[in-house]
Amino acid sequence: MPDDIPTIDLAAALADDAPEELLATVRRAAETLGIIQVVNHGVPTEVIAGFNDGFRRVLDLPRAEKEQLASPTGHPNRGWRQWPDDFGRLELERFNIAQYDDTQEAEAAGLSPEHATLYRHVNVWPPQEPGLREATHRYRDAFVDVARRVLTLYARVLDVPADTFSLGDDVHTTVVVNNYPKWPYDSASDEEKLLLLEHADSSTVTVLHQEGDYAGLQGQHPDGTWTPVPIRPDALQVFTGTLLTNWTDGRLRPGRHRVVAGGSVTRRSSAVFVHPGLDTVVAPLPAFADPDGSDFEPVSVWERANGNVEEYLRVFGRPEQLAAWRESRPYVAEVIS
Incomplete structure (x- = not known):
């Protein structure tokens, strides 16, 4: 189906002689789905595997x-x-x-003392994997490079200057690994068992790699229907976040997605x-701003990041988790064995 999530050869799409049909596919997906898969993205296999x-x-x-x-x-x-x-x-x-292990590292990287407080709750690195911190930094840096290149591509298909969606030198990132278990319980439909509820990310873009034996990740069409994101070991998924939607005054649709249960192995x-x-305040850029006004309010990246935990706990936190957070102690949810 032409409206399914396309797989884009990123190097070919960024080339000077990129086919118009390929660029049109990118533009259509960015405007209607907010999700693309990219191959030939330049991230070494060993970086992802490590x-x-x-x-x-x-x-x-x-x-x-x-x-x-x-x-x-309890963070x-x-x-x-x-x-x-x-x-x-x-x-x-x-x-x-988190991007930095603690406030000292954040300040050493150039963050203000106020912004460095975002990292007063330290990262936890597994002692069982002493090389994982370095592997994570390589992974993050490579994926940020993909994000920059995709934003350059989006500028191209929207016929605006290549640096329109510049992230700057002090890009703000977070890294998340999700492990979805095998689901041995009966489910009559996707809607009856969602392992991750539908949402759009609050990023500019999110770059993801997935593993598993079933296409549990799904993207939403404008009409509300869902389509699976096929698993390709050589592909990365790129989701438009709400900040990019804001920058484009709604021209680029946020990539709404969810994860459904299924499969015979853990999906990751x-x-x-x-x-x-x-320091950035995101608002519709002049190239996209409607002279009659916009429905999008300016968004402070700092204010959103600083309030992220409280907002998350307000919506999703359970009483015992909230208590642990208020008392600054570890929290581990109880599950059925």
Whole structure:
């Protein structure tokens, strides 16, 4: 189907002699789905494998060992955590890595003391994998490069200058590894068992790699129907986030997506969420702004990042998780064994 999520040869699309049909496919997907797959993206196989293999070993550890990798202060976006559905069944394990390990590293990288407070809750690095920190940095840097190149491509297909969607030198990122379990319970339909609820990311773009034996990741068409994102080991998925939608005054649709249960093995995805620097205020750019006004309000990247945890816990936090956060202690959700 022409409206399904396209696979784009990124190098070919960025070439001076890129076929018009290819560029038209990119533009159509960006405007209607907000999701593309890219191949020939330039990320070395060993960079992806080094990161994924390390985290596969971590997430395959016995649960008692993984519990020691939870945030010591109960931060929901640091280290390992798991969450159950309303029946106590495990839906998802997640490992979160912030851009900097602590406030000292953030300030050394040039962040202001105020912005560095975003990292007062430290990263948790598994001692079982001493090379994982370096592998994560390589992975993140390579995916940020893909994000920049895709933004250049989007500028091209929208006929605006190549640097229109510049992230700047102080790009803000987070890295997330998701582990979706095999689902042995009966489900009559996708809607009856979602392992990750439908949403659009709050990034500029999100770059993801997925592994598994079923296309559990789905993207949403404008009419509300869903289409699977095929698993290709050589492909990366790129999702338009709400910041890019804001920049384009709604021209580029945010990539709404969800994850459904299924498959005979654990499904894993690893994402890098890419934003401009924390000092940035995102508002419709002049090339896209409607002279009659816009429905999009300016968004402060700093204010959104600084309020992220409280907003998450307000919407999704359970009483025992909120208590752990307020008391600055580890939280591990109980699940059915």
